[in-house]
Amino acid sequence: MITTTGLTKVYRSGDREVTALDGVDLHVREGEVYGVLGQSGAGKSTLIRCLNLLERPTSGTVTVAGTDLTALAGRGERAGAALRAARSHIGMVFQHFNLLSSRTVQDNVELPLEILKVDRRERSRKALELLDLVGLADKAKAYPAQLSGGQKQRVGIARALAGDPKVLLSDEATSALDPETTRSILQLLRDLNQQLGLTIVLITHEMDVVKTICDSAALMKGGRVVESGTVAGLLATPGSELARELFPVGGEPSGDGRTVVDVTFHGSAATRPVISELSRTYNVDISILGAAMDTVGGKQIGRMRIELPGPFEENVVPIGFLREQGLQVDVADAADTTDAPAGATAPAPTLRKDAAK
Amino acid sequence: MQPLLYNACLDTFFMVWWATVWAVIGGLPLGVLLVLTERGGQLRNAAVNKVISVVVNIGRSLPFIILMIALIPFTRFVIGTSIGPSAAVVPLAIGAIPFFARLVETAVREVDGGLVEAVQSMGGSTWTIVFKVLLPQAMPSLVAGLTNTVITVISYSAMAGALGAGGLGSVAITYGQQRFDTRFMIVTVVLIIVIVTAVQLIGDLAVRALSRRTSRADTPRGLLRLPRPRKASEQIQRDNAHLL
Numbered sequence: 001m002i003t004t005t006g007l008t009k010v011y012r013s014g015d016r017e018v019t020a021l022d023g024v025d026l027h028v029r030e031g032e033v034y035g036v037l038g039q040s041g042a043g044k045s046t047l048i049r050c051l052n053l054l055e056r057p058t059s060g061t062v063t064v065a066g067t068d069l070t071a072l073a074g075r076g077e078r079a080g081a082a083l084r085a086a087r088s089h090i091g092m093v094f095q096h097f098n099l100l101s102s103r104t105v106q107d108n109v110e111l112p113l114e115i116l117k118v119d120r121r122e123r124s125r126k127a128l129e130l131l132d133l134v135g136l137a138d139k140a141k142a143y144p145a146q147l148s149g150g151q152k153q154r155v156g157i158a159r160a161l162a163g164d165p166k167v168l169l170s171d172e173a174t175s176a177l178d179p180e181t182t183r184s185i186l187q188l189l190r191d192l193n194q195q196l197g198l199t200i201v202l203i204t205h206e207m208d209v210v211k212t213i214c215d216s217a218a219l220m221k222g223g224r225v226v227e228s229g230t231v232a233g234l235l236a237t238p239g240s241e242l243a244r245e246l247f248p249v250g251g252e253p254s255g256d257g258r259t260v261v262d263v264t265f266h267g268s269a270a271t272r273p274v275i276s277e278l279s280r281t282y283n284v285d286i287s288i289l290g291a292a293m294d295t296v297g298g299k300q301i302g303r304m305r306i307e308l309p310g311p312f313e314e315n316v317v318p319i320g321f322l323r324e325q326g327l328q329v330d331v332a333d334a335a336d337t338t339d340a341p342a343g344a345t346a347p348a349p350t351l352r353k354d355a356a357k
Numbered sequence: 358m359q360p361l362l363y364n365a366c367l368d369t370f371f372m373v374w375w376a377t378v379w380a381v382i383g384g385l386p387l388g389v390l391l392v393l394t395e396r397g398g399q400l401r402n403a404a405v406n407k408v409i410s411v412v413v414n415i416g417r418s419l420p421f422i423i424l425m426i427a428l429i430p431f432t433r434f435v436i437g438t439s440i441g442p443s444a445a446v447v448p449l450a451i452g453a454i455p456f457f458a459r460l461v462e463t464a465v466r467e468v469d470g471g472l473v474e475a476v477q478s479m480g481g482s483t484w485t486i487v488f489k490v491l492l493p494q495a496m497p498s499l500v501a502g503l504t505n506t507v508i509t510v511i512s513y514s515a516m517a518g519a520l521g522a523g524g525l526g527s528v529a530i531t532y533g534q535q536r537f538d539t540r541f542m543i544v545t546v547v548l549i550i551v552i553v554t555a556v557q558l559i560g561d562l563a564v565r566a567l568s569r570r571t572s573r574a575d576t577p578r579g580l581l582r583l584p585r586p587r588k589a590s591e592q593i594q595r596d597n598a599h600l601l
């Protein structure tokens with residue numbers, strides 16, 4: 001649905017150059033919720049603005065629903081009619097809602113339809129239908145200042161849907177909201193994704209958002225996509241940074257000469273008493289240092305950090321047993337060394353700014 | 358004395374009205390263009406921006422009385438004479454346009470860039486951005502700026518009286534100063550104060566009415582904001598808060 005190839009954005013101010021995006025290849029399939037995670041400054045905001053060309057990429061291409069937007073853009077700074085027409089079928093919601101305070105809720109939702117030159121009666125019908133869809137039918141005549149943050153974002157979503165988009169871009173849509181409201185907005189996005197078959201790309205710095213609604217995710221660092229894939233797939237990838245961040249399991253080993261093992265359960269393994277079986281079969285004492293359980297995309301997924309007595313060499317058999325059960329097992333000490341190559345593919349972001357000069 | 362003052366008031370209103378109309382016709386697009394053509398604007402164009410900015414600055418920096426004298430040949434060319442209220446409208450308008458343009462620029466620049474981005478993301482053109490976002494959102498500030506412009510034009514029009522424009526300024530000079538009739542001086546001063554106060558009041562009310570919907574939800578509908586009577590239970594709870 002959305003494909004970017006070699007997307008690069010370099011900002012120039014005076015003689016300084018800052019690379020915000022450094023060759024991003026993104027592939028979002030139709031009908032999925034795709035999360036882009038990263039800390040501030042990682043380039044995710046620039047990335048989402050490049051997807052509807054609010055930001056012109058320095059190089060690379062953006063294709064949305066089979067249309068090459070970068071080809072429509074032309075060379076000038078201004079958006080031509082073709083690009084504007086394409087944009088009207090890509091919805092976007094914002095962190096700070098960006099509603100016009102001078103218009104009522106209904107008039108805000110009608111704005112994209114005015115741009116599309118829809119006649120007055122049809123505009124009104126559509127706006128009320130959309131407000132009903134987001135659960136704000138009774139607020140049509142209110143002004144944005146009279147709404148709560150969550151309600152404002154619902155209006156923002158209704159407005160983004162007015163042009164019947166196939167794709168919805170969400171720029172930190174829940175970052176200004178409290179946890180309760182965040183949940184309800186994410187639920188709404190999930191419902192829209194399922195009911196309308198809407199493809200959603202959302203950028204966020206909140207792990208919870210990805211955990212709650214994303215089918216796929218990408219992790220950005222220093223303008224590059226460091227990891228990407230389906231959430232289930234990432235969790236099954238040994239040494240995945242995203243998986244570790246999604247399910248952080250803390251806990252320090254209680255002493256030397258012990259083996260710390262990270263176990264990831266998914267699918268049917270999550271419901272079996274594996275640890276208890278291990279303990280009984282091999283007569284080992286297992287202490288649990290940390291654990292997290294969650295439901296991702298309707299499947300139960302868990303991570304657990306356990307400690308076995310004795311060094312790694314003595315625990316090869318029990319670890320082998322865990323692997324046989326279909327669990328993903330990372331031995332903590334060994335993990336440090338296996339992690340390194342994955343992490344090293346991303347050059348340090350601090351270096352690049354100087355190097356680009 | 359009365360018909361004289363009455364006619365002078367009408368002349369002043371005539372000059373102020375037409376100068377203000379021209380200030381809006383000329384100043385509004387110039388002010389909006391100043392914002393649109395600057396770096397990062399919708400129509401970024403350094404050359405156009407520079408030219409408008411320089412022209413506006415020249416207009417702003419000349420003292421009005423000098424501007425008026427300098428424009429006499431131009432006024433004569435346009436109107437056919439340089440004396441009387443109609444002729445005075447020309448320099449008044451040319452003085453008011455850059456004044457209002459700068460105020461428009463400030464008002465429009467204060468509109469949140471996120472709103473522009475939102476409309477761009479919907480496929481809005483520059484035209485849409487100006488007429489559906491920038492101007493409606495800046496409306497309270499624009500009206501406040503217009504109020505200031507009208508008041509400035511009133512004071513300019515009194516100055517124009519010294520150069521034969523007619524209006525209250527002429528009356529104050531011909532009768533009040535040159536004939537030493539203090540009554541005329543006092544009356545014209547009072548009249549001008551009353552007019553300026555009335556304009557300011559109307560402007561403030563308009564601004565308040567326009568910005569009411571953008572302020573907090575619990576603002577009462579009337580122009581006067583009365584404290585809401587608090588419910589007895591709330592009051593008791595508040596009074597006893599220290600006991601809990």
